[in-house]
Amino acid sequence: MSCALPDFWVVIPAAGVGSRMRADRPKQYLPLGGRCIIEHTLDCFLDHPGLRGLVVSLADADPYWPDLACARDERVQRAAGGRERCDSVLNGLRRLGELGAQDQDWVLVHDAARPNLTREDLNTLLAELGDDAVGGLLGVPARDTLKRVGPDGRVLETVDRSVIWQAYTPQMFRLGLLRDALERALHSGVNVTDEASALEWAGLAPRMVEGRADNLKVTRPEDLLWLQQRWQAKTPDNR
């Protein structure tokens, strides 16, 4: 692990509709602790001394974004959202190139709907991967006993959980490597649900870095309820 943390760029895919959340607006704009989820997400990066620039990929005519203070922050630039998360990420990576990012630069991709990333986890990722040839991602080891279940709802077997991890974000790769891998994977019709899967498809092995389990993505209503309770318990000192 190197001591000096590398500088980095950030892409925040924020063009999803949040269908599993079933709310009246995309989940990144739902309230959490008096602000929107996406504002908390951006905070963790905007305060960081290593940040070189940040791009948010947004849906066309997004009516919520212009009302946020961060929309007027000159460090925050926009890119077009795409049909799938990976299309939004790719647009964000191309926008970084227009802003002067080089292929060798590190890029962190982080879900707009993952507002509970700590500075400690972010710095752990940067420190662990700063000298890595491929890059990698934050994740957490599977906690519960895992079962493979058949279409009839009956358990087929218990899976070895010691080799199973949940993929989180940020995911950290060199701009050129990630952009090229994503472009080629999408061109081949591969289903790419995170950045690491594009690199895996290209034959590379991203490194898994253990992070906090509470860096969760708001996916379903109960995720937001859990985070809201946690936010209520926060004081200015333990945020």
Ligand SMILES: Nc1ccn([C@@H]2O[C@H](COP(=O)(O)OP(=O)(O)OP(=O)(O)O)[C@@H](O)[C@H]2O)c(=O)n1
């Ligand atoms: N076309 C898309 C789809 C998703 N995202 C973003 O990718 C992140 C993680 O995706 P997910 O949880 O799947 O978000 P949604 O697609 O909004 O949710 P759902 O699948 O429930 O509709 C979110 O911050 C979301 O805004 C995006 O930028 N562009």
Ligand SMILES: C[C@](O)(CO)[C@H](O)COP(=O)(O)O
């Ligand atoms: C990248 C990601 O956060 C990995 O957990 C992600 O957004 C995956 O999307 P999913 O469809 O909710 O798994």
